[in-house]
Amino acid sequence: MFNKILIANRGEIAVRIIRACREMGIHTVAIYSEIDKNALHVNMADEAICVGPAKPQDSYLNMENILSATVLSGAQAIHPGFGFLSENSKFAQMCKDCNIVFIGPSVAAIENMGNKSKAREIMMSSGVPVIPGTEGSIDTLEEAVLAAKEIGYPVMIKASSGGGGRGIRIIRNEEELKKVFDSAKGEARISFGDDTMYMEKFIENPRHVEFQILGDSYGNIIHLMERDCSIQRRNQKVLEETPCPVMSQELREKMGSVAIRAAKAVNYKSAGTIEFLLDNDNNFYFMEMNTRIQVEHPITEMITGIDLIKEQINIAAGEKLSLKQEDIKINGHAIECRINAENPKMGFRPSPGKINIEHMPGGNGVRIDSGIYDGYILPPTYDSMVAKLIVHGRDRKEAIAKMRRSLEEFLIEGIDTNIEFQLEILYNPIFEKGDYNTGFIAKEFNY
Structure with missing residues (x-):
């Protein structure tokens, strides 16, 4: 069992993980941004290390600083909580390369299930029922129009690397599709750094x-x-x-x-x-x-x-x-x-x-x-x-x-x-x- 775990998160989920670790007799290391120096998770952990300024990309998404904090503290494992780096396969791989245990699934599992269009392909080949839709990603509006005709309206276009409701559009006809396809791709690119999209049949009120x-x-x-x-x-x-x-x-x-x-x-x-x-x-x-x-x-x-x-x-x-x-x-x-x-x-x-x-x-x-x-x-x-x-x-x-x-x-x-x-x-x-x-x-x- 680990002696010390670093929690790469903030707020209530960091507090939740600290409580579990304390009950298990495991020491905890909190990370925090400059604006979070008085946060509850910082006060509750056995140690706390500042990893950067307020913006998430400079602190809670700063992989190098978080890994440095882990090494500096002597923690053997990182619990990522949810959000931030919890489903980031690159970060999970970096942990592995640094001989730090990532408390989560394997890099391959994160990659396979994190890309929604790839996950669909794996599920289909395993006999898991999936919503009718494209087998791979759609890269152009022309591909989207053809796919929608084949699937039948209404359809939903979704970001392949999406989550949290971002990069999703419900479309009821071709005119709507032409209007929103580029904006959905743009939102996906800004939110996830990946603008690949896929399409599914929209199931009404499930x-x-x-x-x-x-x-x-x-x-x-x-x-x-x-x-x-x-x-x-x-x-x-x-x-x-x-x-x-x-x-x-x-x-x-x-x-x-x-x-x-x-x-x-x-x-x-x-x-x-x-x-x-x-x-x-x-x-x-x-x-x-x-x-x-x-x-x-x-x-x-x-x-x-x-x-x-x-x-x-x-x-x-x-x-x-x-x-x-x-x-x-x-x-x-x-x-x-x-x-x-x-x-x-x-x-x-x-x-x-x-x-x-x-x-x-x-x-x-x-x-x-x-x-x-x-x-x-x-x-x-x-x-x-x-x-x-x-x-x-x-x-x-x-x-x-x-x-x-x-x-x-x-x-x-x-x-x-x-x-x-x-x-x-x-x-x-x-x-x-x-x-x-x-x-x-x-x-x-x-x-």
Whole structure:
């Protein structure tokens, strides 16, 4: 087992990893940018090293500085969290070259699943159902027009190296395609440094259901059930729950076995997520694989009792999975709300600034993952998520009641947040019934 781990991230996920390491008796090294010198993760770690100025490319994306900090601190491994360098195969390779363990999957798995068009090809050859679309990338508008005619409108063009909803366009006719193709490529180039695109059939109003995967270095792979992530705003997840409200045990077993097959196709080790679109007829299609820990991993932990960060660390240290598929049971229901510093009534405008007062909810079955505190100055430089509120109940009805109570108890003053918006979702009759899909927010709210 490692003696010391460097956390190449910030905010609540860095705090989350530090807590797991402390429970395992592992020393931690935080990295921070100049603007983050008073951040909670910096104060909680055993050591902290500044890796550059505020801009992400100068600090949290600065591979050379992060590797130098790792060597300087004597850490044997790096946990990348999510975002930043967590799915960067070049960084994973640099870690390997420096004899530092990257707590994540292999370089090959990151490369194969990180390029969405390549991932589709691998899944198709492995018998995993994929959304009808192009087998490779599309480089020109002419290729896009021909592909759309073959697939049939509506279609979706997506960045091959994309994520977080960027580089995606839904197109309903050829005229629209001609208007947006170049702008989508441009957005992909700016966001990911790669403007290759691919095209899929657009599935109208599906559910977004993902399966949590764990794999070790000995070929053992299991899934830890599903999460429903259909409550989204512009392809950005807002609220997640598990189990999926419409999931039958038969469908769960079917989708779970396909998720394991997908992970085995790339010899996956570490924690990862296989994401599917599920239509109204219970047909499901592989969408992508996230080769990292997910923002919404706590709800899986709540219903299974398994600490996914500790499992990641154990796997990276060369240990075999101690769990078998039959050991994984669903206990109750869990919901996560992402608490963001933003103003929903003003187009979800980000709201950085000083947090004057914060009071976080508590009680049985309530968990908060956060990096904020009274007096903390939230910088404008990074993602707007300030906390994750997670609740666990005996069933979905109790979990909803607990989340409502917790949101009503949650107080953050000094900045705007989406707490009231989350409450609107929780009190919506369609959400209460569990009869929602990815079009829920666009249809139900005037935001």
